[in-house]
Amino acid sequence: MPAVMLAAMSVLLFAFAAMTLWWTMHAWRTPETLAATRFAAPDGTHDLTFSLLVPARHEEEVLEHTVARLMTATHTDLEILIIVGHDDPGTAAVAEKIAATDPARIRVITDTNVPKNKPKALNTALPHCRGAVVGVFDAEDQVHPDLLAHVDSAFRATGADVVQGGVQLINFHSSWFSLHNCLEYFFWFRSRLHLHARKGFIPLGGNTVFVRTEVLRAAGGWDGTCLAEDCDLGVRLSCVGAKVVVAYESAIVTKEETPDTLMSLLKQRTRWNQGFLQVLRKRDWKRLPTMRQRMLARYTLTGPFVQAFSAVAIPIGLYIGLVMDVPVNVALLTFTPVVPMIATLMFQIVGLRDFGQQYGLRIRALHYARLVLGAFPYALVLSLAAVRAVWREWTGKNNWELTKHVGAHLPQGGEPVLEGAAA
Amino acid sequence: MTTLAEPPAVEVPPEDRPPLRDRARRVAVLVTAPLRRWPSRDAVIVAALVAVVGCVYLPNIGGFPGASDDEGTYLAQAWAVREGLGLAHYTYWYDHPPVGWLQLAALAWLPAAVAPDALAVAAGRYAMVPVVAIILALTYVLTRRLGFARPTAAAALLLLGLSPLTVTLYRQLFLDTFAVAWLLAALVLALSPRKHLWHHVAAGAAAAVAVLSKETMLVAVPAVAVALWQGTLRGLRGYSLVGATAGLALVGVFFPLYALLKGELFPGPDHVSLIGAWQFQLQNRTGSGSVFEAGSSANKLVQSWLFYDWVLPVAGAIAVVAGLFVRRLRAPALAAVLLAVMVVRPGGYLPAMYVIGLLPFFAIATVGLVEIAARRLLAVDPLRHGRRYRASVALLVASTVAAVVLVVPVWTTGLGRAVTRADNSGYEATAVWLRAHAPVEPHARVVLDDVLWLDAVNAGFERERVIWFYKLDLDTAVTATLPRGWRSVDYVISSPAMRADPNILPNVAAVLTHSHVVVTFGTGDDRIEIRRVDQEAQ
Numbered sequence: 018m019p020a021v022m023l024a025a026m027s028v029l030l031f032a033f034a035a036m037t038l039w040w041t042m043h044a045w046r047t048p049e050t051l052a053a054t055r056f057a058a059p060d061g062t063h064d065l066t067f068s069l070l071v072p073a074r075h076e077e078e079v080l081e082h083t084v085a086r087l088m089t090a091t092h093t094d095l096e097i098l099i100i101v102g103h104d105d106p107g108t109a110a111v112a113e114k115i116a117a118t119d120p121a122r123i124r125v126i127t128d129t130n131v132p133k134n135k136p137k138a139l140n141t142a143l144p145h146c147r148g149a150v151v152g153v154f155d156a157e158d159q160v161h162p163d164l165l166a167h168v169d170s171a172f173r174a175t176g177a178d179v180v181q182g183g184v185q186l187i188n189f190h191s192s193w194f195s196l197h198n199c200l201e202y203f204f205w206f207r208s209r210l211h212l213h214a215r216k217g218f219i220p221l222g223g224n225t226v227f228v229r230t231e232v233l234r235a236a237g238g239w240d241g242t243c244l245a246e247d248c249d250l251g252v253r254l255s256c257v258g259a260k261v262v263v264a265y266e267s268a269i270v271t272k273e274e275t276p277d278t279l280m281s282l283l284k285q286r287t288r289w290n291q292g293f294l295q296v297l298r299k300r301d302w303k304r305l306p307t308m309r310q311r312m313l314a315r316y317t318l319t320g321p322f323v324q325a326f327s328a329v330a331i332p333i334g335l336y337i338g339l340v341m342d343v344p345v346n347v348a349l350l351t352f353t354p355v356v357p358m359i360a361t362l363m364f365q366i367v368g369l370r371d372f373g374q375q376y377g378l379r380i381r382a383l384h385y386a387r388l389v390l391g392a393f394p395y396a397l398v399l400s401l402a403a404v405r406a407v408w409r410e411w412t413g414k415n416n417w418e419l420t421k422h423v424g425a426h427l428p429q430g431g432e433p434v435l436e437g438a439a440a
Numbered sequence: 441m442t443t444l445a446e447p448p449a450v451e452v453p454p455e456d457r458p459p460l461r462d463r464a465r466r467v468a469v470l471v472t473a474p475l476r477r478w479p480s481r482d483a484v485i486v487a488a489l490v491a492v493v494g495c496v497y498l499p500n501i502g503g504f505p506g507a508s509d510d511e512g513t514y515l516a517q518a519w520a521v522r523e524g525l526g527l528a529h530y531t532y533w534y535d536h537p538p539v540g541w542l543q544l545a546a547l548a549w550l551p552a553a554v555a556p557d558a559l560a561v562a563a564g565r566y567a568m569v570p571v572v573a574i575i576l577a578l579t580y581v582l583t584r585r586l587g588f589a590r591p592t593a594a595a596a597l598l599l600l601g602l603s604p605l606t607v608t609l610y611r612q613l614f615l616d617t618f619a620v621a622w623l624l625a626a627l628v629l630a631l632s633p634r635k636h637l638w639h640h641v642a643a644g645a646a647a648a649v650a651v652l653s654k655e656t657m658l659v660a661v662p663a664v665a666v667a668l669w670q671g672t673l674r675g676l677r678g679y680s681l682v683g684a685t686a687g688l689a690l691v692g693v694f695f696p697l698y699a700l701l702k703g704e705l706f707p708g709p710d711h712v713s714l715i716g717a718w719q720f721q722l723q724n725r726t727g728s729g730s731v732f733e734a735g736s737s738a739n740k741l742v743q744s745w746l747f748y749d750w751v752l753p754v755a756g757a758i759a760v761v762a763g764l765f766v767r768r769l770r771a772p773a774l775a776a777v778l779l780a781v782m783v784v785r786p787g788g789y790l791p792a793m794y795v796i797g798l799l800p801f802f803a804i805a806t807v808g809l810v811e812i813a814a815r816r817l818l819a820v821d822p823l824r825h826g827r828r829y830r831a832s833v834a835l836l837v838a839s840t841v842a843a844v845v846l847v848v849p850v851w852t853t854g855l856g857r858a859v860t861r862a863d864n865s866g867y868e869a870t871a872v873w874l875r876a877h878a879p880v881e882p883h884a885r886v887v888l889d890d891v892l893w894l895d896a897v898n899a900g901f902e903r904e905r906v907i908w909f910y911k912l913d914l915d916t917a918v919t920a921t922l923p924r925g926w927r928s929v930d931y932v933i934s935s936p937a938m939r940a941d942p943n944i945l946p947n948v949a950a951v952l953t954h955s956h957v958v959v960t961f962g963t964g965d966d967r968i969e970i971r972r973v974d975q976e977a978q
Contacts, residue, residue: 039638045679046637338701348701349694360641360686367678 020347027334027350030327034357037320042364044208054211056264059163059170067095067165068148068230072128072138074102076156077111083156084115084123092165097123098145100138132416135223136239136246143238152227154271158184160225161269168227171264178232178259179251181210182225183270187376189369193387194282195275197395200365200388203372207265213317214263218302218310220293220317221251221261225271232259243299244415245292252296252314256304267375283402290321290406291415325403328396331355362392482584482593486577489594493576493601498569499859501611502555502562506863506966508792509937511613512890513908515564518545519894529903531917534704534717537695539652540615547571559868560894564613571621572610576601578624579800583808585631586768592811600803604854605749609796611858615654616796622650623657623664624800627771630667630684640668640680644687652695655721657797659782661688663775670771725789738790742783745795748854751847753795756802763805766812776801866962870933871895873959873970884930885922887912887951889937909938912947919947926950927975931958934969 044054069087073080080099087097099112109125116123126145130137139153150172154160164182171180183206189199206222213219226247236253239246254261276282296302302314331354337343338351369388373380409415479487518541520529527538547567555563576597583593600606610617629643647664650657664684672680699705699714707716729736745753757780763773776798783790817832870892878900885905886896896906904921911918912926922928925947932938932951943949955971962968 042637042679042683045676047634048673048676051676345698345701349698352694352697356690359690360683363682363686364679367682370678 020343023334023337023343024347024350026330027353030331030334030354031357033323033327034354034361036316037324038357038361038364040212041204041209041361043212050211054207054263054265056167056171056266056269057174059166060174063092063094063166063169065094065150065169065172066148067092067150067152067169067227068146069095069097069152069154070100070139070142070146071097071154071156072100072135072142073108073112073156074105074133074138075108077107079157080108080111081115083154083158083160086162087154087160088119088122089162090160090165091162092169094148095122095165096146096148098126098142099123100126100128100142102133102138103127103129104133130241134241134246136243137241139246140238140241143234146230149230150227151230151233153224155224155273157273158224159272161271164225164269164271167264167266167269171262172227172229175262176260177262178229179221179254179261180227181214181219181221181261181263182227183207183265183267184222184225185267185270185272185376186275187272187378188274189372189378189380189384191275191277192279193391194279194395194398196369196384196387197391198275198282200368200372203368204365206263206270210263211265213313214261216310216313217258217261217307218255218305218313218317219251219261219263220245220248220296221254223247228254240299242415243292243295244288245296248289248292249296249299249301252302255310255314256301256306258306279398283398283405286399286402287405287409290403291410293318293321294406294410295415321399322403322407324396325400327354328393328400331358362389365392482580482590485590485594486580486597489580489597489601490573490576492598494569494573496602496855496859497572497607497611500861501565501569502558502864504858504861504863505608505612507559507561507867507891508612509890510793511561511564512893514541514544514613514615515561516890516893517541518548519897521545522548530908530911530915531712533712534699534714535721536615537652537655539649539695540618540654543571543618543653544613559864559871559891560898561613561891562864562868565611568611568613568617571617572601575610575617575621575624575800578621578628579803582624582628582631582772582800583804585628585633586772586804586808588768588808588811592807595807595810596800596803599752599807600800602851602855603749603752603799603803604851604858605745605752605795606799607855607858608748609793609799612793614793614796616656616791616793619650619654619657620797620800622646622653623660623775623797626650626664627667627775630664630771631671635672635676635680637676637680637683640672641683641687643668644684644689645691646687647684648688648691651692654797656779656782656791656794659778660775660797662778663771666774667771670767721789727787728790730786731784731790738783741790741792741794749850751850752799752802752806755806756798759805759809760801762809766809768812769805769808772801772804772808776805866935866966866968867891867895869961870968870970871899873961874899874901881930885928886931886933887929887948888933889935891935891937892933909948910945912951913945924975926954926973929973929975932971932973934971936966 044051071080071084071087084097084099087095099115101109101112103109109127112125116125124145126142128138128141130141143151150168152165152168168180168182171177184202185206186195186199186202189196210219210222223246228250232254236250236257240249240253243249251261276285297315297318302311302318305311305314334351335355338348343351365388366385369380369384372378517528517538520526521538521542522545523529526532527541532538544564544567547570548564550569551558551563551566554566557563579600580593580597583596584590588596623646626643626646629639629646632639632643643664647657647661651661665681668680668684669677696705696714704711704713705715707713707719728738728741731738731742733739756776759769760773760776760780763769764777766773779794779797779801782788783794814836817836818829820829820832822829874886874892874896875898878896882900883902883905885907886901887907887909888896890908893906893908897903907918907929909932912922912929913919919925929951932948932955934952938948938952951973952971954975954977955973958970958972960967960969
């Protein structure tokens with residue numbers, strides 16, 4: 018009987034890992050799928066108007082740089098709404114100073130909500146938006162000047178309600194876990210998100226996301242109580258049949274930095290996972306039109322937890338298969354989940370090489386070593402984050418854990434700053 | 441779809457056509473369009489050509505060629521798998537990876553359904569029918585995917601399928617046949633027109649199954665890499681190559697893993713081991729001598745292949761060497777050349793059925809070169825260079841006629857032999873005797889060759905008491921069951937395989953010496969004698 022259970026568990030773990038791998042590799046399936054992930058070249062006309070929301074909390078250091086960069090956009094029909102907290106005079110002062118440089122296009126919105134979080138800040142600004150499209154950026158984002166022109170033509174060419182642009186963590190060299198974190202983003206934005214867009218169920222990202230203003234208002238804006246307001250918005254928009262387009266072009270992705278310590282990574286991931294759990298419990302996804310979409314939603318929202326379970330269960334299964342006295346066939350079965358796991362790692366090696374080529378970064382032997390040797394520890398960190406998320410949700414703790422940003426992705430670097438409305 | 445739905449009839453002006461009929465026609469087109477796409481033209485061609493090959497392949501499949509010992513071995517091991525006895529009914533010693541006879545076991549329902557009463561090996565050959573049909577189809581598809589025309593692909597299929605050498609060897613229960621089917625599948629997947637990543641992963645996995653079906657296929661794996669390189673685009677190539685490597689390695693690793701989990705990976709004093717078996721295969725096998733040395737066993741073996749058909753091996757050998765220099769033919773040519781290096785390498789061991797793995801690539805390279813040459817010759821403007829064009833046509837016609845004149849007598853002789861010769865009548869008669877005698881002495885110990893083993897067990901003799909003759913001397917687990925040594929044996933069935941090397945197996949020599957003939961089937965060297973052992977002889 019234990020042998021049968023062990024076999025069944027192995028088959029399940031294999032199926033999960035194989036499925037995840039299949040979806041992760043979506044973009045590279047065929048030359049056609051790869052081509053479909055790209056932005057079409059902009060046609061030169063600028064028809065849409067943009068309202069860009071930049072929530073900033075204790076971001077004095079990076080805010081000016083970010084907004085100045087946004088203002089260099091080749092698409093000029095835009096307004097920038099910097100959202101600051103009433104309890105954060107430092108950032109507010111910087112924001113006012115920036116707004117004074119171009120009062121017609123830059124405004125400061127003060128958020129008086131208590132306690133504060135990113136979705137509440139965004140909701141505060143939503144009534145003030147005049148543009149046809151609302152875009153969200155984080156205060157530390159490095160946005161490419163051509164991005165809006167591309168997004169404009171993507172909206173018009175596809176008739177989309179939502180355009181999700183690429184976001185890429187770039188400081189892979191900072192630490193062993195930042196390398197894994199960067200690759201996660203690479204595979205997610207380069208590949209997996211496109212599959213979600215195609216299947217009609219998409220957990221949106223936190224920034225470089227663009228929504229038609231009337232669609233966003235009709236949906237009631239963001240959920241101010243949810244820890245993963247971006248994912249939640251994607252789920253709710255999917256339910257009403259909004260057309261979501263994901264477009265990725267390595268030249269114009271928004272560049273970000275990874276959390277600077279393992280602890281802040283753990284906290285950030287805990288928050289996301291808890292947010293996923295909240296979205297799952299809200300049951301909005303049950304209103305998705307087709308069975309397949311609902312299955313994909315269930316699978317995606319529980320994904321982090323199954324993955325966490327796999328990271329622990331697979332080694333235990335292997336140990337039992339190797340050491341305990343089980344029939345050879347069952348012992349062989351316990352090894353089957355390792356097959357997609359190792360295949361995933363092998364694809365990550367190519368992915369790291371591809372990442373380096375696309376962003377003009379030099380990948381050294383050290384980085385490949387960090388990738389291979391860090392794979393299991395990183396999986397354990399993710400497992401821990403999943404367990405923490407379940408624990409916090411269970412005990413009703415849902416305050417925002419802060420993520421620290423050091424500006425490692427910026428060319429000139431920067432001082433450590435705290436940021437409440439994290440990436 | 442849109443082209444199909446277009447008004448097809450010119451003779452009926454649109455205004456005269458009743459709208460109702462028009463709609464009915466549109467509906468009919470909608471319904472039949474998917475059916476028209478399947479079966480595709482290629483599928484119809486392959487089905488028809490496979491049926492043609494079947495006309496020479498199937499008749500007398502059990503009668504010719506003579507049953508080989510190896511066929512009996514694999515069939516018995518497949519039987520052991522089906523009975524749940526493990527990978528073999530004797531201790532599995534990693535002589536070959538087991539996936540070949542696992543497939544044979546999966547196909548065992550077929551002989552049981554078609555020929556339940558025939559000699560086990562003769563009936564077992566029906567299991568090869570679907571495998572060979574798949575090989576023929578894959579040969580056609582691979583030729584197409586290499587960019588050759590339908591007639592060329594059809595010619596490749598027929599050249600392979602109608603060669604008397606193919607008909608002879610592909611009828612037999614050999615692991616190489618399973619292996620080459622998987623190798624062809626790997627190449628076909630690597631050249632998938634959709635260039636799908638998972639086809640490439642599957643190509644690697646198929647190559648692994650080929651190697652696990654017959655380990656000699658390992659040398660041909662680089663050909664799959666070449667095909668993958670040619671079948672992928674920049675930017676995706678890295679993912680495809682790594683995906684295929686993952687498929688190959690992660691499927692392949694399960695064989696050593698199996699050995700490891702059984703504690704049989706590394707050599708040790710009291711158990712068989714995978715690495716020990718490899719050491720034996722690589723070092724202790726007696727070499728077959730050089731192919732180029734008259735009288736060596738490798739030379740004799742190649743001669744025997746050429747006896748059945750020299751056309752395909754000779755044309756193919758030339759074509760695969762030339763094919764290395766043609767981009768389109770490089771992958772199949774490389775597969776054949778790598779496999780052929782084993783044949784010409786001096787001193788190595790050359791298995792009797794080894795050429796099985798080469799034949800499809802011989803056929804593809806031959807017809808591929810012919811198409812390329814014909815296109816070159818005819819790439820002359822007939823209006824401006826009328827003379828050169830006519831000369832080219834004449835040359836092509838002449839060489840076609842010459843080829844037919846050359847091939848037809850060789851092949852008609854060979855195929856005639858294949859559909860008429862009854863080379864297994866001795867074994868068949870012995871099987872009948874076993875069936876008649878088993879109820880009389882069900883507990884008798886019978887020593888026989890591998891071909892007859894399954895027939896004896898099916899007849900009703902106890903499985904533990906039906907013994908492959910060389911196990912009598914070589915397997916300690918078997919000698920332990922014989923309290924009085926060779927004197928515990930009741931019957932020995934003496935066949936050519938057993939009489940081949942009497943001196944190296946003392947127990948076999950003893951039972952043959954101290955026994956008398958009960959009944960003989962056949963005459964001369966091919967005779968089969970059922971001999972009663974004189975257990976009290978001095």
